[in-house]
Amino acid sequence: MHNWISALADLQLRGEPCMLVTIIEEQGSTPRNAGSKMVISATQTFDTIGGGHLEYKAMQIARERLNNGQPDTHLQRFSLGASLGQCCGGVAVLLFEPMGQVQAQIAVFGAGHVARALVPLLASLPCRVRWIDSREQEFPADIPVGVQKIITDEPVDEVNDLPAGCYCIVMTHNHALDLELSAALLKRNDFTYFGLIGSKTKRMKFEHRLRDRGLSAPHLQRMRCPMGLSEVKGKLPIEIAISIAGEIIATYNAHFGQPSASVEPIKRVLPSSRRSQATN
Structure with missing residues (x-):
């Protein structure tokens, strides 16, 4: 036996x-x-x-x-x-x-230096990760167990295939792509968590452009930018990655069993992050 x-x-x-x-x-x-x-x-x-x-x-x-x-x-x-x-x-x-309970299905858009520090951390948690980028050369040779590498010229199309209640992290190398991904995710609005890498200035610019696309204030409120726990200081990729992973853990502990747009906006559960984050 x-x-x-x-x-x-x-x-x-x-x-x-x-x-x-x-x-x-x-x-x-x-x-x-x-x-x-x-x-x-x-x-x-x-x-x-x-x-x-x-x-x-x-x-x-x-x-x-x-x-x-x-x-x-x-x-x-x-x-x-x-x-x-x-x-x-x-x-x-x-x-x-x-x-072995999977606490979170996570989609990471972008394979830059912060993502390369973050994904192994997420893979060590009770999570399943889709790692999405158009640049094959940016992915490491060894992909952690529990991580699905997706190489596509149309990352925005992958939004339609995400499960309801997904945790979505946008940190691509391109601000225009970040904006398109943000719009697609907010229009679906059935994620548990959506974090966008960047500063408060980036958030203000994105909110203005997303409002022009007809997205409402309640939708925009669900976008976490800057993301990560403000208590974790530092600008190094691993420091930013740890702060984001900590926020993911806090979120799935608070929201387990509630994978829908009805969960509280993340800003009500976690303190606002003051970090100005480097983009990938």
């Missing part, structure tokens, strides 16, 4: 959510080993906590929680008896721990 440790590593490498189930305690006529573990995905199980109806119930609960997208750990107490295939009474306590 596939060892739960290697199974967990394989599933996490593939980005497939699963549940780690652990026996915390069992008292009965045939007690199982406390600490026994098994891994349960949507379609597979790995290792065992002793079989029987208790294991069947554990699989059922784990898959219900996976299907419902419940991100929290869960402790459940079972009364052993005929209902769980036990001839005598007793109790069992199981811990359900979600693993």
Whole structure:
């Protein structure tokens, strides 16, 4: 039988959510080993906590929680008896721990120096990243696991293919392209987060041009520019990348389970950034 440790590593490498189930305690006529573990995905199980109806119930609960997208750990107490295939009474306590849950689908437009610092950070989080640029030579030779490299002469067309609730980061080498991407994203208006790299001056210019295209103030309010946590200072690419990654983490922690245009504007959740950011 596939060892739960290697199974967990394989599933996490593939980005497939699963549940780690652990026996915390069992008292009965045939007690199982406390600490026994098994891994349960949507379609597979790995290792065992002793079989029987208790294991069947554990699989059922784990898959219900996976299907419902419940991100929290869960402790459940079972009364052993005929209902769980036990001839005598007793109790069992199981811990359900979600693993590999994708907290955010992220689209990064641009492959410049800040993006090259940012994408590996995002890839190390429970996120899936689409990395989009027209310049193949700007991408590093090694693309992190969980990152899809997309080379296209029409980056704006990729906006239509983004999932609802996507986290969108615009940091291309071209201000005109940044503007077109911003307009396309704001017209869709079903993202969870939209950050645009640049200064407050850039924001003012973009807001003026976007208003001329018919975009309303509530739409523009959802654009985070400058983006990143203001508490993280510095102008180095890695410093800017860390501040942006921190903002992404804060946002998906605040908005988990709310991937729609109805979530609060990001400026209500996070303090305004004072950073004047270099463009890619």
